[in-house]
Amino acid sequence: MTFHDAAARAFPPFSTDACIKCNVCTTVCPVSRVTDEFPGPKYVGPQAQRFRGPSVADDSPDHSVDLCSGCGICTRACPAGVLIAETNNRARAAMVTQRGSSLRNRLISDTDLLARLGVPLAPLANIGLRNPVARWVGEKVLGVHRRGPLAPFARRTFRSWWKQRGGATTLASAGDPSKTVVYFHGCAVNGFEPDLGRDAVEILERNGYSVIVPRQECCGLPFISNGLYDQARRKAARNLASLAEFARAGYRIVGTSTSCTHALKAEYREMLDLSGADATAVADATWDMCELLLDLHDRGELDARFGPMVEPLPYHPPCQLKSHGIGTPAMDLFALVPGLRAFDSDHDCCGAAGTYGLKVERWQIAQDVGAPLFAKVRASGAVRAACDSETCRWQIESSTGVPTVHPITILAESYRRADAAAEEPWRRVG
Amino acid sequence: MPRADVVVIGAGLAGLSCAAELAERGASVFLAAKGMATTHWTHGGLDVAAPVGASTARDGVRRLAAIPTHPYRWLAPDVESAVDGHLRRAAAEGLEHGGSLDAPLVPIPTAIGSLRPASILPAAQAAALEPWNGHGLVLVGFRRYRDAWAQYAARNLASGAWPDGPTEVTAAEVDLPGTDDLHNVNAQTLARLFDEPAWRERALRAIAGALPAGSARVGLPAVLGLTSHAEVLADAERILGRRVFEIPSLPPSVPGMRLFDALRRRILAAAGRIQIGFDVVSVEREGARISAVHTEAASRTLRLAADAFVLATGGIAGAGIRAHPDGGLTERVFGLPVSAPPRDQWFSDDPLEPHPLEAAEVEVDAELRPAGVDNGWVIGSALPGMHCLDQRCGDGVALASAHRAARSLAGSRAAAA
Numbered sequence: 098m099t100f101h102d103a104a105a106r107a108f109p110p111f112s113t114d115a116c117i118k119c120n121v122c123t124t125v126c127p128v129s130r131v132t133d134e135f136p137g138p139k140y141v142g143p144q145a146q147r148f149r150g151p152s153v154a155d156d157s158p159d160h161s162v163d164l165c166s167g168c169g170i171c172t173r174a175c176p177a178g179v180l181i182a183e184t185n186n187r188a189r190a191a192m193v194t195q196r197g198s199s200l201r202n203r204l205i206s207d208t209d210l211l212a213r214l215g216v217p218l219a220p221l222a223n224i225g226l227r228n229p230v231a232r233w234v235g236e237k238v239l240g241v242h243r244r245g246p247l248a249p250f251a252r253r254t255f256r257s258w259w260k261q262r263g264g265a266t267t268l269a270s271a272g273d274p275s276k277t278v279v280y281f282h283g284c285a286v287n288g289f290e291p292d293l294g295r296d297a298v299e300i301l302e303r304n305g306y307s308v309i310v311p312r313q314e315c316c317g318l319p320f321i322s323n324g325l326y327d328q329a330r331r332k333a334a335r336n337l338a339s340l341a342e343f344a345r346a347g348y349r350i351v352g353t354s355t356s357c358t359h360a361l362k363a364e365y366r367e368m369l370d371l372s373g374a375d376a377t378a379v380a381d382a383t384w385d386m387c388e389l390l391l392d393l394h395d396r397g398e399l400d401a402r403f404g405p406m407v408e409p410l411p412y413h414p415p416c417q418l419k420s421h422g423i424g425t426p427a428m429d430l431f432a433l434v435p436g437l438r439a440f441d442s443d444h445d446c447c448g449a450a451g452t453y454g455l456k457v458e459r460w461q462i463a464q465d466v467g468a469p470l471f472a473k474v475r476a477s478g479a480v481r482a483a484c485d486s487e488t489c490r491w492q493i494e495s496s497t498g499v500p501t502v503h504p505i506t507i508l509a510e511s512y513r514r515a516d517a518a519a520e521e522p523w524r525r526v527g
Numbered sequence: 528m529p530r531a532d533v534v535v536i537g538a539g540l541a542g543l544s545c546a547a548e549l550a551e552r553g554a555s556v557f558l559a560a561k562g563m564a565t566t567h568w569t570h571g572g573l574d575v576a577a578p579v580g581a582s583t584a585r586d587g588v589r590r591l592a593a594i595p596t597h598p599y600r601w602l603a604p605d606v607e608s609a610v611d612g613h614l615r616r617a618a619a620e621g622l623e624h625g626g627s628l629d630a631p632l633v634p635i636p637t638a639i640g641s642l643r644p645a646s647i648l649p650a651a652q653a654a655a656l657e658p659w660n661g662h663g664l665v666l667v668g669f670r671r672y673r674d675a676w677a678q679y680a681a682r683n684l685a686s687g688a689w690p691d692g693p694t695e696v697t698a699a700e701v702d703l704p705g706t707d708d709l710h711n712v713n714a715q716t717l718a719r720l721f722d723e724p725a726w727r728e729r730a731l732r733a734i735a736g737a738l739p740a741g742s743a744r745v746g747l748p749a750v751l752g753l754t755s756h757a758e759v760l761a762d763a764e765r766i767l768g769r770r771v772f773e774i775p776s777l778p779p780s781v782p783g784m785r786l787f788d789a790l791r792r793r794i795l796a797a798a799g800r801i802q803i804g805f806d807v808v809s810v811e812r813e814g815a816r817i818s819a820v821h822t823e824a825a826s827r828t829l830r831l832a833a834d835a836f837v838l839a840t841g842g843i844a845g846a847g848i849r850a851h852p853d854g855g856l857t858e859r860v861f862g863l864p865v866s867a868p869p870r871d872q873w874f875s876d877d878p879l880e881p882h883p884l885e886a887a888e889v890e891v892d893a894e895l896r897p898a899g900v901d902n903g904w905v906i907g908s909a910l911p912g913m914h915c916l917d918q919r920c921g922d923g924v925a926l927a928s929a930h931r932a933a934r935s936l937a938g939s940r941a942a943a944a
Contacts, residue, residue, distance in 0.1 A: 120779040121563045124715055133709045133716070140711075173804025176562035176846070362825035380826045395528065422805040422824030424528055424557075443795060 109180035109367065110187060116143035116179050122171035127446040128164060131465035135164035138171035141188070142181040149188060157195075162188045166450035166463070167322045168416040183367050186321065190368075193324035201240040205452045206319035206328065212288025215250035223249040236457050245455035246488070246495035248289040255282050255291035256310070264298075265309040274347035277307040279340065281350050281383070283357035284315035285487035293502075296509035297353050297386055303512060304393060304400050309348070312339045316360040321368050322451045333365050333376075341375035344382035351384050353505055355418040355485040356451065358385045362421065385418070387426035387485065387504055394433070404514025406507065407436035409479045413470060413493060415486035416446050427485060427504035434511045439483070444470035447484070449492035464496065471496045483507055531557040531800075533936060534820060534833040536860055537847070538803055539564035540922055541907025542839030543790035544609075545929035547616055550797030552937050557831055558794065559822050561806035563787070565845060570775040571749070571782025573624070573647040574915075575610060575923030577632050584646050584923070585628040591920055596912035599920070601893045602927040609930035610647070610923070617649075620789035621757055625653025634690065636664070636746060638675045638776035640683025644919065649782055651751055651760050654744060654772035663743035664693035666774070667734055668700045671712040675748040675776040693744070699737045704729045717750035718781045721759045727752075731766040742769060749773035749781050756785055805829065807860045815901040817861070834943075835902045835936050836861075839929070842908040843884050856887050858909070863889045863897045866911060881914035888912070894935050895928055904932040 116139070123129060123137035135141075141162040148158040162185050171181040204211075215222045225231040232243040241247075259266075271277050278301060286294040298308050317332030340350055340361075352358035361383040365371045384392075393399040414425045431439035447467040448454050454463030474482050474497045482501040484490045490501040535546040538560035546558040576587025576599070585606075592603040599606070607628060614624050626647040634642035635655040648656060664684075668677030681698035689696075704726065706712055721727050738745065745767055752759030763771045775782050794801060805822040812818065817836050821828035838860055840847030849859050854870030867887035875882050888911035891897050895904045906928035908921060915921035 119568055120713070121567045123713070124567055124779045124784055125563070129711070130719065133711055136711050174563045176564060178561065178806070359825055383826060391528065419804070420825060422802070422822060423829055424800070424802055426528075429529055441795070443792075 109183035110146055110149070112178065112180045113143035113146045113184055115177040117177050118143070119176065121174050121176060122181055125170050125174040125445065127168060127170065127448070127466040128166050128462060132164070132462050135161055138165070138181045138185065141165065142171070142185050143179055145188070146184060149191070157188060157192045160192065163192065163324075164459075164462075165189065166446070166448070166453045166459075166466070168446045168450055169420045170416060170445055173419065180367070186324070186368055190324040190326045194326075198323065198325055199240065201456070202323045202452075203325065203328075204239065205241065205455055206323045206325055207315075208284035208288065208319055209315045212250065212254065212284060216252070216254055216288055219250040219252045240457045241455050242457045242460035244495070245460055246449060246491035247455065248285075248487070248491045251289055251291045253291065255287045255294040258291055258295065259310050265307065266311055267309075268311075268342055268346060271309050271343070271346075271348065272307045276305055277309060277348060278389070279343045279348050279350045280308050280310050281313060281316075281340070281352040281357060281361065282310065283313075283352060283354045285354055290487065290503075293353055293506060296503075296505050297351075300390070300505060300509055300512065301351070304390075304398070309343070311343065316357040317369075318356050318360040318364065319452050321360065321364055322453070326369060330369050330371070333360075333369055333371055336361070337365070337371065337375040337379055340379045340382075344378040348382065349384050349389065350379065350382045351386050351389050353386045353485075353503055354487055355385050355415055355421060356487070358383050359417045359420055385421060385423065385426065385485070387430055388421070388423045390508070391426040391429050394430070400512075401433050402515050403434045403508070403511040404516070404518055405436040406434050406511050406514065408438065408481075409477055410437055410439040410507065411442055411474045411477045411479050411482045412439050412504070413442040413444065413447060413474075413482065413484040413489060415484055415489045416450070418485050427483065430504065430508060434508070437507070437511070440477075442470050442473055444473065447489045447492045449488045451488050454488070454492055463492065467492060467496060474499050528829060528831060531555045531831065531833045532940065533557070533835045533837060534559060534831050535837045535839055536560065536807055536820070537564065537839030537841060537845075537907065538562075538787075538801070539839060539841060539845065539907060539925065540566060540786075541925035541929045542837070543787070543794065544613055544616075544926055545837055545839060545906055545933050546799050546801075547790055547793045547797065548612060548930060548933040549936060550794055550799035552933065554936070554940065556794070556799040557833070558799065558801045559805065559807065559820070559831060560803045563803060564841065566783040566787040567780055568778045569780055569783050571649055571780060571786050572645055572652060573610065573613070573922045573926075574645070574919040575606065575628065575647060577644040577646075577919035578917070581632055581644075583629050583631055587632070587918075587920070588628075588923065591913075591918055594912070597918075598910045598912055598924050598928065601895075602924065602931055605927040605931045605934075606923055609926040612930060613926050614647075616793050617786070617789050620792050622785055622789045623650040623757075624648065625650055626656050630656065634692070636666075636680065636684055636774060638680060638748070638774050640680035640687075642684075642687070642689060649785070651749070651756065651773045651782070652775075654770040655746070655774075657770070659691060659693045662693055663695045663697070663741065664746055665738055665743045666696065666698045666746045667737070667748075668698065669706070669712075669717065669748065670700055670702050671706040671709065672714075672717060672748060672750075673712070674714060675774070680774075695743075697739065697743070699739070701734050701737045704733060713779070714748065714750050714776065714781045715753070715779050715784070717748070718753045721750060721752040722755045724755075724758075727759060727762055728766070731763055735767050738767065744770045744772065746772055746774050749775040751781075753781065753784060753788075810861060815899060817900060817902055820860070834940070835904070836900075837904045837906060837932050837936075838889070838897075838909060839907045840909055843887050845908055847909045848887055848889070850884075850887075858889050861897070861900060861903060863900070863905075866890055879916075881917060885914050886911070895932055904935065906932050
């Protein structure tokens with residue numbers, strides 16, 4: 098039985114009947130910890146749910162549910178199995194359906210559109226992103242906080258690199274499913290962090306896998322978080338249409354963003370009610386990349402010849418990763434790297450929560466939520482930090498000044514060091 | 528997932544304590560729980576044993592150990608080192624305690640103005656254990672805080688019998704600065720405010736101003752800080768100029784949150800791992816041995832392989848045991864046999880009397896091993912034979928059973944090595 102089965106047993110809002118009003122969810126909520134405006138998961142969830150009608154047209158008794166950042170920590174803390182975060186996300190979506198959404202929310206959720214506009218204009222667009230006047234205008238006109246963590250656009254998309262490389266994109270060109278994986282790059286790798294995608298491909302190929310990069314779009318999570326379910330369903334439908342044939346043919350779908358992979362595994366079904374065979378096949382086939390590498394290691398199939406990386410590394414497991422229920426595979430992989438002193442941030446949430454920390458009216462909340470994490474990262478003296486979700490990386494980096502990378506970036510670099518040492522033994526260190 | 532030496536299932540006092548001790552002993556430990564547990568609902572003190580008539584917790588343990596079905600019949604010898612170990616661990620994380628197994632069980636006031644016996648309490652509550660010697664007690668309430676009513680508690684305490692208690696009990700209501708502007712005033716919002724030094728100074732001055740002259744001790748709602756608790760307590764005694772103690776009230780329990788956090792940090796510091804939020808959904812067996820458990824996950828389950836498995840999932844109230852409409856009861860993780868009265872005896876006329884279903888628990892041997900599982904241990908309130916509410920032994924049994932299981936496991940690991 099998986100989390101999905103639990104959701105299937107009871108439509109999430111029905112699970113609120115199991116609430117015993119113990120307030121444990123409120124004690125772990127990072128948002129209500131820092132702002133009195135949000136009464137906490139119990140009040141806007143199980144408590145308010147009793148007053149919400151079955152139709153999306155019914156008025157919500159509690160608009161403060163929109164302050165929920167969607168981190169999901171409440172659902173995991175609940176001793177009674179109430180799907181609190183899922184219930185609250187649906188309540189927000191109902192509110193958005195009824196009251197409409199801002200242009201800002203529709204725009205910052207449409208990451209594919211942003212990348213389509215921004216990448217061709219990257220040098221110019223990135224000057225704009227760094228320009229205080231442009232950011233001030235963005236704040237006043239759009240409501241995107243002037244200091245909100247926005248990553249610079251890539252000069253070239255990951256897909257264009259893949260095309261130039263002649264990489265496989267179709268089922269017809271795919272090899273043996275046991276030695277071939279589908280890479281789900283998501284919008285962030287495509288438009289903002291293509292180097293991470295190249296590192297992922299390099300590691301997969303090094304471990305004997307062929308990679309296919311089929312047609313895909315943003316997973317839709319930013320739309321889900323903003324209550325824009327119709328737009329999210331359109332993204333999801335196109336992704337499922339493209340990915341399901343691979344899943345059914347036995348290919349694993351691997352992603353480097355724990356947010357995207359969690360959307361594929363869980364949120365398409367739990368939030369968007371996409372319960373068809375395609376959604377189930379894709380969910381069952383989807384792996385977080387560190388989860389996959391650790392699975393290979395458990396089977397003795399991972400190339401464990403990592404080169405030394407003598408450095409302290411603060412690692413922040415993002416909320417979305419924790420919702421996977423797969424432990425912290427990056428930490429297990431870091432343990433294989435000689436010299437690497439990785440340590441868990443032991444802090445709940447960085448505050449960014451996707452697009453939440455960009456919004457002018459939420460930015461301060463997001464900063465306050467992440468403040469203890471930022472202090473730990475700064476105090477560590479580390480030259481960089483690691484985290485598996487993109488918007489969390491951008492938040493940590495912009496709030497601490499410490500470059501923050503995906504664990505895969507660290508592992509790829511470690512492999513390269515091993516190669517360099519093998520070729521030039523005098524370079525061997527540590 | 529790399530193999531662990533031990534998987535502990537459950538994140539209450541028993542599971543946390545067992546995981547911490549095993550990790551300190553050098554075992555690789557993975558603690559898995561379906562959610563947070565009772566720490567956040569309870570008072571944060573240690574109920575080791577206080578059956579009616581007991582003079583100290585040690586005496587209470589002795590009396591309970593004489594009951595042929597009580598877990599203390601096996602665990603009594605472990606109580607002292609278990610409690611010592613727990614207090615040492617808590618102190619290492621900044622959570623000091625007062626009292627001991629040999630301190631007299633004395634009546635201390637509750638948030639509703641009743642009395643309960645206690646002898647080991649966190650430092651913030653421990654002034655309630657000291658002899659009253661002619662001192663009075665003033666209970667302080669906060670105007671916007673609705674989970675503790677000082678006047679009500681003071682009236683109940685003043686009208687009831689309190690042997691060797693304070694000379695008088697009065698109440699004072701205080702307006703804490705800035706709380707009028709808040710939407711939400713509960714124990715944890717106040718505790719977080721007390722963590723801020725500037726606000727705390729103003730709040731404590733406001734409390735000092737509301738106290739009657741004299742040397743009466745001060746009973747405050749248990750909200751004296753979370754992250755800076757020790758400083759808050761020291762500032763409170765300094766600014767109020769008298770002995771101060773916290774009185775826990777409705778959940779969320781701030782003392783319980785402190786306890787949970789201290790043990791959680793202890794486990795992580797000893798390289799243990801914790802995953803909360805995912806229930807165990809299946810078990811792999813090889814004959815009478817459990818080889819792995821699987822926890823639910825977003826898609827495929829997480830396989831946790833280990834040499835040993837400790838069940839700390841709670842009794843029927845903690846949902847470690849499930850009742851079914853047909854009257855059947857099952858232990859939820861391993862499906863162990865559960866002893867229980869028949870369905871028509873599940874009712875009791877007096878809500879404060881021991882409930883018949885409290886007897887519904889997992890059968891184990893003296894080493895806490897359940898029948899039919901060679902590498903499993905059962906600890907905490909899933910153990911049979913106790914009535915925690917009136918014997919007040921839940922924390923002691925949790926700690927002693929956790930310690931027994933950890934010792935037993937360490938012994939079998941040493942034997943295997």
